[in-house]
Amino acid sequence: MSVHPNKPSQPHAExxxxxxxxxxxVNWHDETLWxxxxxxDKAAWSxxxxxxxxxxxxxxxxxxxxxxxxxxxxxxAQALANGAIVHWAADAAEHNAIVxxxxxxNKVQQIVKSKSMLTEECGLNEYLHExxxxxxxxxxxxxxxxxxxxxxxxxxxxxxxxxxEEIGELFHQHLxxxxxxxxxxxxxxxxxxxxxEKFLTRKVAITGVNFAIAETxxxxxxxxxxNADMGTHxxxxxxxxxxxxxxxxxxxxxxxxTRLLARSATGQPITTYTSHFRKPAPGRQLHIVLVDNGxxxxxxxxxxxxxxxxxxxxxxxxxxxxxxxxxxHSYKYAISGPxxxxxxxxxxMRKHADLPFASTLCGSCTNVCPVKIDIHEQLYxxxxxxxxxxxxxxxxxxxxxxxxxxxxxxALYRFAGKAARTVLRLAPFMxxxxxxxxxxxxxxxxxxKQSFSEWYAKNKKA
Amino acid sequence: xxxxxxxxxYVDQFYPQVxxxxxxVLEKLGCTVEFPPNQTCCGQPMANxxxxxxxxxxxxxxxxxxxxxxYIVGPSGSCVLHIKQHLHHEDETTAAQIRSxxxxxxxxxxxxxxxxxxxxxxxxxxxxxxSCHGQRGLHxxxxxxxxxxxxxxxxxxxxxxxxxxxxxxxxxxxxxxxxGTFCVFEESVSAKMGKDRVADHERQGVExxxxxxxxxxxxxxxxxxxxxxxxxxxxxxxxxNGA
Numbered sequence: 001m002s003v004h005p006n007k008p009s010q011p012h013a014e015x016x017x018x019x020x021x022x023x024x025x026v027n028w029h030d031e032t033l034w035x036x037x038x039x040x041d042k043a044a045w046s047x048x049x050x051x052x053x054x055x056x057x058x059x060x061x062x063x064x065x066x067x068x069x070x071x072x073x074x075x076x077a078q079a080l081a082n083g084a085i086v087h088w089a090a091d092a093a094e095h096n097a098i099v100x101x102x103x104x105x106n107k108v109q110q111i112v113k114s115k116s117m118l119t120e121e122c123g124l125n126e127y128l129h130e131x132x133x134x135x136x137x138x139x140x141x142x143x144x145x146x147x148x149x150x151x152x153x154x155x156x157x158x159x160x161x162x163x164x165e166e167i168g169e170l171f172h173q174h175l176x177x178x179x180x181x182x183x184x185x186x187x188x189x190x191x192x193x194x195x196x197e198k199f200l201t202r203k204v205a206i207t208g209v210n211f212a213i214a215e216t217x218x219x220x221x222x223x224x225x226x227n228a229d230m231g232t233h234x235x236x237x238x239x240x241x242x243x244x245x246x247x248x249x250x251x252x253x254x255x256x257x258t259r260l261l262a263r264s265a266t267g268q269p270i271t272t273y274t275s276h277f278r279k280p281a282p283g284r285q286l287h288i289v290l291v292d293n294g295x296x297x298x299x300x301x302x303x304x305x306x307x308x309x310x311x312x313x314x315x316x317x318x319x320x321x322x323x324x325x326x327x328x329h330s331y332k333y334a335i336s337g338p339x340x341x342x343x344x345x346x347x348x349m350r351k352h353a354d355l356p357f358a359s360t361l362c363g364s365c366t367n368v369c370p371v372k373i374d375i376h377e378q379l380y381x382x383x384x385x386x387x388x389x390x391x392x393x394x395x396x397x398x399x400x401x402x403x404x405x406x407x408x409x410x411a412l413y414r415f416a417g418k419a420a421r422t423v424l425r426l427a428p429f430m431x432x433x434x435x436x437x438x439x440x441x442x443x444x445x446x447x448x449k450q451s452f453s454e455w456y457a458k459n460k461k462a
Numbered sequence: 463x464x465x466x467x468x469x470x471x472y473v474d475q476f477y478p479q480v481x482x483x484x485x486x487v488l489e490k491l492g493c494t495v496e497f498p499p500n501q502t503c504c505g506q507p508m509a510n511x512x513x514x515x516x517x518x519x520x521x522x523x524x525x526x527x528x529x530x531x532x533y534i535v536g537p538s539g540s541c542v543l544h545i546k547q548h549l550h551h552e553d554e555t556t557a558a559q560i561r562s563x564x565x566x567x568x569x570x571x572x573x574x575x576x577x578x579x580x581x582x583x584x585x586x587x588x589x590x591x592x593s594c595h596g597q598r599g600l601h602x603x604x605x606x607x608x609x610x611x612x613x614x615x616x617x618x619x620x621x622x623x624x625x626x627x628x629x630x631x632x633x634x635x636x637x638x639x640x641x642g643t644f645c646v647f648e649e650s651v652s653a654k655m656g657k658d659r660v661a662d663h664e665r666q667g668v669e670x671x672x673x674x675x676x677x678x679x680x681x682x683x684x685x686x687x688x689x690x691x692x693x694x695x696x697x698x699x700x701x702x703n704g705a
Contacts, residue, residue: 442653444684453499
């Protein structure tokens, strides 16, 4: 199944190169996200027990991953007792079909949806569109990319790649705001009026789920705009879609995560709205769709199971020096950046074989992660997996085997090293040309006449 | 104290002056330094590309070269980290011994030799590049992402150098974009990251960029030279050697 049929299929490096054609824009993108990283730092430093919180959150999630079966069963029983309707979806296709069936049963053609990375992962918008359902994303950033016919480039900041002037132009086209008006407050006001009509008329609201509490059977949704609340309060039917890893055991654990989530995401102490949905109002419906879509498989991969601890804060994207300079769409997956690069290969290794290489393994992602996922270690491990599965590019495999062979033979290595330095000195055009990607924007190191081992043999041994 | 000098392949071939400085500083501090001649590479280029099994030859070479030394010291945090994390051999006892005895140059000075003073003068404005593997891997310095007490082993040493003025960077520990084979397979992002690092040092008016990892410095030097910048790169051992 193609998760994102409308997304480009070029490798990350090529899409990143296109992104880098406009250096001013790259600078702007980088600085915008770095500013958020700095806000995150400030927020983290305001909590003296920050590192303890991270460890505790990581431990709670480790417990969840080790007790998935029991906690899911407990959650389902509680949710049913509360009057919710619980659905189980093995994959994206089942998830989409379940949502569609609920809409058909309620004879609804138009719905509102607040932010849900799971539905992005499942390609729900495209699926429902193909089935004649009109979906309006009510998160402002998501509405912007939806009007533009794009997918989000960032899980928390979906339209972070759009400048306000461009949004002004987009709104002029779609919402008929005056041409040239790029005042954020004005544009937000226009979006409010536009969305208000949708909220008032749509009978089904879809939301994502940030946390699902096994003890009580309730789901918790965090937003800054209140759009999830506005949607669900005005609709007769609330469909909450969640990956099975969103569970936490008890309500008392929630505070650990809410203290980390918004601080990590945007540097706010807490999201503006943290809403608990426990039971449907009289005469209304609450559906909860529990989705696996590869999560059980990832749980079974020992090196990668911790990736399921992710609470989707986006901090790893904001800090990633590669993400900041390549843009979210270069990852071609609903969840971009470092975390996306360790989640995506689980769904389709061949399709996402380039992503674990879109990193210098600098490790900053691992350090900001509020649930302490060893992201850069997993990127390294995915590289090994891809090679084992025969998904490494042929040329790379040949050159790495040759390098490994040569470097296992010290005498040959010394000979080759001397030869290479001689070539570089006497025939620099062999390396200083457009076929050498290093040389495009960087000079080669100056080749010395003597290597250190040659110097040592002459000066020290005697 | 018998110290083996670990000179990674590209330092051996392109930056012999760094290995010489490393050796001379260690000797000045009283170490008996030996350079086992049959050494090549830590194996990282293959392993980081996904070909961990192709570093078996390197592992054999490392185990043969460094067996039995009290300490193994190298001027490149990234290669040292790779040995620490990934050196394996059928003689696992020796491999484990090497993994625990291999040190990056600056941490060896601060943690093992416990150096308090250094006889070196370097009257220049210097910017320190924190290499990711040295910093986040070997914990040579505190990381800006963590809520934890700051410290920096390379800075501690640079503060002992007479006349040296250390600049404060806007982004004190952002990656330079070298990343091994990343620098060619993701050329545009890699070069952009390098340019941005260089620009930060330029804004602080540094004359010299230093660091504890030659690979990052090689990357930054490639960019500086292309831009015909007057800023030089020097490994920290060269500065501590009196320059």
